[in-house]
Amino acid sequence: SQTIHQWPATLVQPVGSPLSLECTVEGTSNPNLYWYRQAAGRGLQLLFYSVGIGQISSEVPQNLSASRPQDRQFILSSKKLLLSDSGFYLCAYAPDSNQPQHFGDGTRLSIL
Amino acid sequence: AQTVTQSQPEMSVQEAETVTLSCTYDTSESDYYLFWYKQPPSRQMILVIRQEAYKQQNATENRFSVNFQKAAKSFSLKISDSQLGDAAMYFCAYSPPSISNFGNEKLTFGTGTRLTIIP
Numbered sequence: 488s489q490t491i492h493q494w495p496a497t498l499v500q501p502v503g504s505p506l507s508l509e510c511t512v513e514g515t516s517n518p519n520l521y522w523y524r525q526a527a528g529r530g531l532q533l534l535f536y537s538v539g540i541g542q543i544s545s546e547v548p549q550n551l552s553a554s555r556p557q558d559r560q561f562i563l564s565s566k567k568l569l570l571s572d573s574g575f576y577l578c579a580y581a582p583d584s585n586q587p588q589h590f591g592d593g594t595r596l597s598i599l
Numbered sequence: 600a601q602t603v604t605q606s607q608p609e610m611s612v613q614e615a616e617t618v619t620l621s622c623t624y625d626t627s628e629s630d631y632y633l634f635w636y637k638q639p640p641s642r643q644m645i646l647v648i649r650q651e652a653y654k655q656q657n658a659t660e661n662r663f664s665v666n667f668q669k670a671a672k673s674f675s676l677k678i679s680d681s682q683l684g685d686a687a688m689y690f691c692a693y694s695p696p697s698i699s700n701f702g703n704e705k706l707t708f709g710t711g712t713r714l715t716i717i718p
Contacts, residue, residue, distance in 0.1 A: 529710050530603070530605075530690055530692075530708030530709050530710045530711055531644075531690065531692075531706070531708040532708070533705060533706060533707070536705070546705070575642070577644065579644070587634075587646040587649070588644075588646070588706070589646075590643055590644035590645075591643075592641070592642060592643055593642050593643075
């Protein structure tokens with residue numbers, strides 16, 4: 488069966504520190520992968536999506552970057568976190584573009 | 600740019616009754632996809648229902664159905680026979696035409712409606 492793992496569940500980081508959030512998918516090959524951010528009281532905002540290894544599309548200019556070093560691994564990073572980076576980050580995958588997106592449990596990121 | 604508006608931040612309904620959640624969107628495209636997602640307290644997002652804009656027939660999924668009004672750019676979700684397990688945040692989402700038949704590449708979400716079920 489297909490599963491998605493996202494960690495950590497909660498993270499508290501100081502301003503200016505680096506960030507690395509990891510997402511892995513099991514049970515499928517070459518999935519579409521997505522990173523979303525959900526700010527308080529707002530809907531999900533698509534940050535990045537990937538249709539294959541090394542193929543990353545960025546939806547909004549920001550302090551964050553994404554990488555896909557392996558087929559089923561998607562990493563969200565930052566070199567220096569800003570206060571505005573606080574939020575709830577969700578990773579999602581779709582086995583292919585004809586399947587619905589399935590979401591991970593999310594990471595609550597607080598910047599101090 | 601496409602926008603999705605959910606004008607009801609919170610809704611409540613008596614158990615076993617019917618409730619309708621509203622959603623409007625703005626787009627210049629003629630072909631696109633619309634979705635309703637559910638986010639229970641566990642925070643995991645779950646797909647509830649999907650509508651293809653070129654289909655006039657409203658999508659249904661068991662107790663969930665939509666009222667898709669393309670000219671009015673309206674996409675409401677009706678939940679019949681509400682159950683305690685339906686309590687969640689409900690998000691309306693839009694996707695532009697894609698290379699696939701599902702419309703998965705770029706979802707734009709509304710701000711959500713928190714649904715409470717009253718026992």
